[in-house]
Amino acid sequence: MSRREFTKQTKRDALRRSGLLCEAIGAMYGLPAGHRCNAPLSVGVQYDHVVLDANSKDNSLENCAAVCVKCHRWKTSNHDTPMAAKTVRMQDKARGIRTAPVTKMKGPGFPKSPKASRRQAKAPLPPRQLFKPIEETRS
């Protein structure tokens, strides 16, 4: 199973499409909305799943962004990991997987801090560890 990997051809195509400039765009990568990073990829390129692969299982070129190390690191530590946990919870909910019975159907929005037991209805997939995460966020 190599669900987390793009094919070599997809990576080649993404790199060609990028023009050797980082394709990261917008807040997902810690950039201003609509702003593309455009950092030169000659110093290092990584291939990012635009839509997190654990959720979409999409390894197509359209879901592959050739990004610089800085952008990839930022997105992985600030976006992908929290999103993965959230998506697992939402998938569980959509599929009727619950650890506790739903006692009330109405109410204003979600609770601020869901109980830990709800989070663990299904263990999230481990984050991709291409590098050691840095301690501080970039903002």
Ligand SMILES: [Zn+2]
């Ligand atoms: Zn970048």
